Amino acid sequence: MIDEQIWLVEDDRQNLKLYYRVKEILANRQSPFQQVNIIDTYDFGRCLVLDGVMQTTELDGYIYNEMISHVPVVCHPNPKKVLVIGGGDCGVVNELAKYAELEQIDMVEIDRVVVEECLDKLTGIAGKAAEDKRINFLFEDGVKHVQNKKDFYDIAIVDSSDPIGPAVELFSEEFYFNLKNALKKDGLMVCQSQSPIFNKDILKKTRENLKKHFPLVITYKTVVPSYPGGMWSFTLASLKYHPAEANYRRLSSDTKFINRDIFQSSMHLPNFMIKDLGLD
Amino acid sequence: MIDEQIWLVEDDRQNLKLYYRVKEILANRQSPFQQVNIIDTYDFGRCLVLDGVMQTTELDGYIYNEMISHVPVVCHPNPKKVLVIGGGDCGVVNELAKYAELEQIDMVEIDRVVVEECLDKLTGIAGKAAEDKRINFLFEDGVKHVQNKKDFYDIAIVDSSDPIGPAVELFSEEFYFNLKNALKKDGLMVCQSQSPIFNKDILKKTRENLKKHFPLVITYKTVVPSYPGGMWSFTLASLKYHPAEANYRRLSSDTKFINRDIFQSSMHLPNFMIKDLGLD
Numbered sequence A, B: 001m002i003d004e005q006i007w008l009v010e011d012d013r014q015n016l017k018l019y020y021r022v023k024e025i026l027a028n029r030q031s032p033f034q035q036v037n038i039i040d041t042y043d044f045g046r047c048l049v050l051d052g053v054m055q056t057t058e059l060d061g062y063i064y065n066e067m068i069s070h071v072p073v074v075c076h077p078n079p080k081k082v083l084v085i086g087g088g089d090c091g092v093v094n095e096l097a098k099y100a101e102l103e104q105i106d107m108v109e110i111d112r113v114v115v116e117e118c119l120d121k122l123t124g125i126a127g128k129a130a131e132d133k134r135i136n137f138l139f140e141d142g143v144k145h146v147q148n149k150k151d152f153y154d155i156a157i158v159d160s161s162d163p164i165g166p167a168v169e170l171f172s173e174e175f176y177f178n179l180k181n182a183l184k185k186d187g188l189m190v191c192q193s194q195s196p197i198f199n200k201d202i203l204k205k206t207r208e209n210l211k212k213h214f215p216l217v218i219t220y221k222t223v224v225p226s227y228p229g230g231m232w233s234f235t236l237a238s239l240k241y242h243p244a245e246a247n248y249r250r251l252s253s254d255t256k257f258i259n260r261d262i263f264q265s266s267m268h269l270p271n272f273m274i275k276d277l278g279l280d
Helices: A061-075 A091-096 A112-121 A142-147 A165-171 A173-182 A200-211 A260-265 A271-276 B061-075 B091-096 B112-121 B142-147 B165-171 B173-182 B200-211 B260-265 B271-276
Strands: A007-013 A016-030 A035-041 A045-050 A053-057 A081-086 A104-108 A135-138 A153-159 A183-192 A216-223 A231-238 B007-013 B016-030 B035-041 B045-050 B053-057 B081-086 B104-108 B135-138 B153-159 B183-192 B216-223 B231-238
Touching: A007 A035, A007 A053, A016 A112, A035 A112, A045 A112, A053 A061, A061 A091, A061 A153, A061 A183, A061 A216, A061 A231, A061 A260, A081 A091, A081 A142, A081 A165, A091 A104, A091 A153, A104 A142, A142 A165, A142 A173, A153 A173, A165 A173, A165 A200, A173 A183, A173 A200, A200 A216, A200 A231, A200 A271, A260 B260, B007 B035, B007 B053, B016 B112, B035 B112, B045 B112, B053 B061, B061 B091, B061 B153, B061 B183, B061 B216, B061 B231, B061 B260, B081 B091, B081 B142, B081 B165, B091 B104, B091 B153, B104 B142, B142 B165, B142 B173, B153 B173, B165 B173, B165 B200, B173 B183, B173 B200, B200 B216, B200 B231, B200 B271
Parallel strands: A081 A104, A081 A153, A104 A135, A153 A183, B081 B104, B081 B153, B104 B135, B153 B183
Antiparallel strands: A007 A016, A016 A035, A016 B016, A035 A045, A045 A053, A183 A231, A216 A231, B007 B016, B016 B035, B035 B045, B045 B053, B183 B231, B216 B231
16 A cells, blocks of 8 residues: 555646646556556545556446447357457457357457456456456457458457557448458448447447448447546447347346446437437 | 746545646636635636636536426426525526526525625626526525425525535534425425445435435535546435426426436446435
8 A cells, every 4th residue: 555645646637737646656667659558546445447547447437348248249149259349448248158058259459468457456347357268368459350251240349449549440440341351241340439428430430431431320328537527438239130129138136337228328428428329 | 918937736536636727717706605715717718716626617517407407397387486505606597587487586596796796797697587586686685585485495406615604504404404394295306416436425415315304305416627536426305296297398408418318328327326315
């Protein structure tokens, strides 16, 4: 335990700074891609911090991870092979492991250091993902991985960081085109599509890019407690299956946030989003 | 426009500080109760700040105000008289004014300075509340006001600040007992009941106190974008009417957030809340 006056200062946004009081710094490594920290905080438990920006916290990371993982699994009637792009905190693969019907979970994360540290020190999020033999940790570029797969996955989950720096290609139209081809003919994908309040343009652009390649594009929302902005969006793009026809009985009961009601209501958008996205 | 290096530092929480970059300080007055500031910020628009704590922002204040106002109005089939306790930013009365069927809206706010400044400088939230003849601004103690009313209001909305200092009595069992008596026999009330993540105890205690006096107590939720905690809870306590029987056609269409789907899904709670509140 170190001096209680250690704070993480998150000042990546020009007009807002957040100071989190730090209990202990558990990991502090420079990877080839970024500065990787795992810190223990007073208010949010253990947290993953990349280049000084809070990524996920033990207090509430399960909300994001459950919403990006369980929704696509339940939307697909018979998923076997799942691709995760990014997701270095291992929360997504830990959620996916709750589904016995999944046979292969390929997690493609460019930064091995993030995964090593999270599996070791962020177990409140990563759980026992390291022990599940269905999970393949592939430390490579997700963009290239997708280019080399054809007609292979039932589900793809794009758990990227913000569309700046290395993650920018994960928001491009070309990436979505390649991702569609990596999916089976009845496959579907989900990506995080940023804050519907602070990043309206990114959400709109994501939807436009996806619509060029997928017949069905649906944005859903959740809360993101440890982020000022309070709401987060995900966008599901599907080649065949519609979430309205999902079999909710397949939803795992081993969850802290999502249930049938939450699943269904996540698709209900407030008026400002309906207007912003041109859905009215 | 002043120096761009002016920041509002919100450090009321021990382990988290927020710095908001300030464009302009529009009001800075010491009232008999608190320091009242209205500031214009870069990320959140104009904001009301009381004793250094952010209360509401033009960027997203409508979410809170719509959820605490429209839900009770639509739950009651024939409301005429509404009481608002607190609500100094005038957002609640501005939302209520959208309902032609309301005949009398009593807003009891202890601090006249807050109301004056918000009506003048926070019009993105207060709207034209000052011009609506149905709204009576009563600058007095909400606790005492409620003691002196019997069988009078159809709806009461308790839009209090946090349960510290002057607002603490607004969370007491005695206050809810008096509030019940101020309502007509088929009346209902709503209060803000804090963050279901950071203030679980307050939410639970609020429900327990309300259950002693009201046959129907229902907690619903929303996002609260400009607050780390991301979720907020409201608790509705009703003497007769159940929200499941609400007539959604009465819902105002002049809203930025709430619609029929959002209304219904606000009552759907995530697993952790169901567990915390003993609803499973």
